[in-house]
Amino acid sequence: MIGEFDNSFDFATNILEAGAYFREPATNPEALPIHLSTAHNVNDLDDLQKRYDESGFCYNRYRNPNRTALNDLMTYIENGKASGSYNSGMAAICAAIISNTKAGDHVVSGDTLYGESLEIFTKIVGKYGVETTFVDICDLDAVKAAMRPNTVMIYGETVANPVIAVPDIKALSEIAHANNALLIIDNTFMTGALFRPLDFGADIVVSSLTKFANGHSDSTAGALTSNDPELVKKAFDMQQLMGNQASPFDSWLTSRGIRTLDLRVKKQSDNACALAKMFAESPYVEAVYHPSLESNPYHEIATKQFGKYYGPMLSVVLPEDREKMNKFMRSMKLCHYAMTLGGYRTTMSYPPMSSHSDLTREERYAMGITDGLLRFSCGIEDTDDLVADMKRALEEAYGA
Numbered sequence: 001m002i003g004e005f006d007n008s009f010d011f012a013t014n015i016l017e018a019g020a021y022f023r024e025p026a027t028n029p030e031a032l033p034i035h036l037s038t039a040h041n042v043n044d045l046d047d048l049q050k051r052y053d054e055s056g057f058c059y060n061r062y063r064n065p066n067r068t069a070l071n072d073l074m075t076y077i078e079n080g081k082a083s084g085s086y087n088s089g090m091a092a093i094c095a096a097i098i099s100n101t102k103a104g105d106h107v108v109s110g111d112t113l114y115g116e117s118l119e120i121f122t123k124i125v126g127k128y129g130v131e132t133t134f135v136d137i138c139d140l141d142a143v144k145a146a147m148r149p150n151t152v153m154i155y156g157e158t159v160a161n162p163v164i165a166v167p168d169i170k171a172l173s174e175i176a177h178a179n180n181a182l183l184i185i186d187n188t189f190m191t192g193a194l195f196r197p198l199d200f201g202a203d204i205v206v207s208s209l210t211k212f213a214n215g216h217s218d219s220t221a222g223a224l225t226s227n228d229p230e231l232v233k234k235a236f237d238m239q240q241l242m243g244n245q246a247s248p249f250d251s252w253l254t255s256r257g258i259r260t261l262d263l264r265v266k267k268q269s270d271n272a273c274a275l276a277k278m279f280a281e282s283p284y285v286e287a288v289y290h291p292s293l294e295s296n297p298y299h300e301i302a303t304k305q306f307g308k309y310y311g312p313m314l315s316v317v318l319p320e321d322r323e324k325m326n327k328f329m330r331s332m333k334l335c336h337y338a339m340t341l342g343g344y345r346t347t348m349s350y351p352p353m354s355s356h357s358d359l360t361r362e363e364r365y366a367m368g369i370t371d372g373l374l375r376f377s378c379g380i381e382d383t384d385d386l387v388a389d390m391k392r393a394l395e396e397a398y399g400a
Contacts, residue, residue, distance in 0.1 A: 066251035077192035080225040082232040085246040089208020092222030103129030110137035110156040159189040164289040166298035173201025211342025214257035268312030271378040284398035290314035328397035341377035
């Protein structure tokens with residue numbers, strides 16, 4: 001039987017068996033343990049069948065305790081009925097799209113998305129006979145006009161990256177469902193702490209948990225959540241073949257980070273509002289993209305959907321002077337360039353050389369991504385410190 005120890009075996013054998021199993025009860029720990037084991041043993045074929053019947057843990061690629069715990073956590077956060085966890089946000093996005101499309105299908109997608117999300121449609125599913133029409137997803141008339149009899153999906157983001165546009169999720173769900181199509185929404189920027197797309201009619205929510213959900217810039221994971229368990233199972237079945245599950249350690253780290261999500265993301269959102277106000281008043285900034293500003297074209301729909309928290313992401317457009325932009329970036333003490341977002345410290349990125357670098361200059365400008373655009377991911381610093389530091393850096397770079 002598993003766990004029995006026979007001291008009569010040779011040292012070389014028993015060094016593999018001694019201490020291999022817990023001998024005392026180790027149930028209900030205060031902190032969730034990390035389950036790194038690639039497999040879980042069974043005693044015999046009857047025990048194996050029982051494990052299968054109860055959907056227990058057998059092999060890490062199929063199920064893992066930490067991944068299952070993360071699934072349960074994400075199902076609650078997004079107010080769904082089932083979730084799957086992946087080894088990155090892009091893996092979750094791919095799973096949602098690929099498991100729900102086939103050759104001959106048509107997709108309507110927002111034209112302003114994270115750059116690599118756009119490439120899933122153009123470089124992956126497009127190769128296999130799935131056609132995509134890219135539209136301004138905030139323009140409901142344009143979305144309706146793009147729908148076809150073979151449209152199976154509308155895809156968008158809660159807050160479009162990086163121009164911070166806000167679509168009407170409920171209206172999009174009504175358009176999708178009137179055409180027997182799914183609505184899939186990327187909720188990375190808001191997280192379920194600030195907005196739950198499923199409550200507004202979305203069929204699937206995807207998120208890069210690498211970002212605000214984990215919040216500590218030390219794990220990579222993604223999630224897919226739905227009110228329809230069959231949609232999650234379709235993606236899960238494909239996941240078993242593709243092998244893009246979240247690792248036990250990343251699942252554990254992400255779950256740990258999420259425990260403080262409510263505290264972090266609301267403070268980050270408040271900091272974004274304060275920065276947006278300062279930037280909007282600055283003579284050195286040409287445009288500010290954040291829906292907290294009453295002058296923002298998405299302020300009304302954002303207030304309707306999000307309430308008092310407008311999200312922790314904002315973008316600004318500065319004069320297209322590379323030397324001054326570099327000086328501004330170097331002058332900041334509390335904000336530094338990072339190849340990601342959503343951490344507890346404020347960071348910035350330059351979409352023309354990062355998330356949207358594969359687009360032509362003409363394509364970028366058509367989306368509002370000019371050579372003067374900087375995107376900020378707000379952290380949890382003291383608000384006054386953060387605003388003062390940014391304001392000082394602007395003055396040093398552009399006021400001389």
